[in-house]
Amino acid sequence: MNIKTLKILIIPFLLSVMLGGTYLMPRRGEVQDSSISMDLPTGMNPYGWHGTRRQESEQERGILAPDTEFSKADYVQELPISLDATETVPVLCRVSIVKSGHDLNNSIHRPERCLPAQGHFNLTGTTVDVPVEGRGTIRMTKLKSQQNIAPDHPQPVILDSMHYYVFIGHRHMTEDHLIRTLMDMKDRVLHGMDQRWCYFQISTTYGDKIRVPEEKAREQTERLISQLLSQLVKWDELNR
Helix, strand or coil: CCHHHHHHHHHHHHHHHHHHHHCCCCCCCCEECCCECCCCCCEEHHHCEEEEEECCCHHHHHHCCCCCEEEEEEEEEEEECCCCCCCEEEEEEEEEEEECCCCHHHCCCCHHHHCHHHCEEEEEEEEEEEEECCCEEEEEEEEEEEEECCCCCCCCCEEEEEEEEEEECCCCEECCHHHHHHHHHHHHHHHCCEECCEEEEEEEEEEHHHCECHHHHHHHHHHHHHHHHHHHECHHHCCC
């Protein structure tokens, strides 16, 4: 067989191998649910928090798939301004759990994509380890941002915020969007399985304007993360 004949035959051969390989791939199984409860608790008085449920916005509904699920709540805790003062200041943590629908590609995305649309700028991100009660530590992405809360006023009012998030699937937990995507590809190809993902996000505002020091905001935010995830995550299902 000469080279010319080989070149003519190689393309049909490769196509046959690729098409035949589709029969060797596992059939798609049922979608496996995320291993986190959407039921955010509101009665956390023993920990000093008061929770109030919050509805997702129309904008969020409009940009995500129709069967995306939302669970949102605001948690407030009164903290003393200093050890010597009796006056307190409220720390507000806004918590969101967003669960992907069956259209996994259009249901959830990284908060880095949606925060700028909400007026946040100067985003910087790091990876941090956060303790969880009885579960050691988990890795989360932490973003810091600024936001002008008076965009219609001539004098801007800039507040600083911190945002923690993590993705939780049926068997996996990761702080990284790319790793989540690779896990999905692996599960689909090797196991014929899709898993619904949730992202858990908590945001806290701090700074001199609201008299909440950054370190105190960080401490209280991570404490709330610990308390919530210790209750909400189905830890026995995860293979982290």
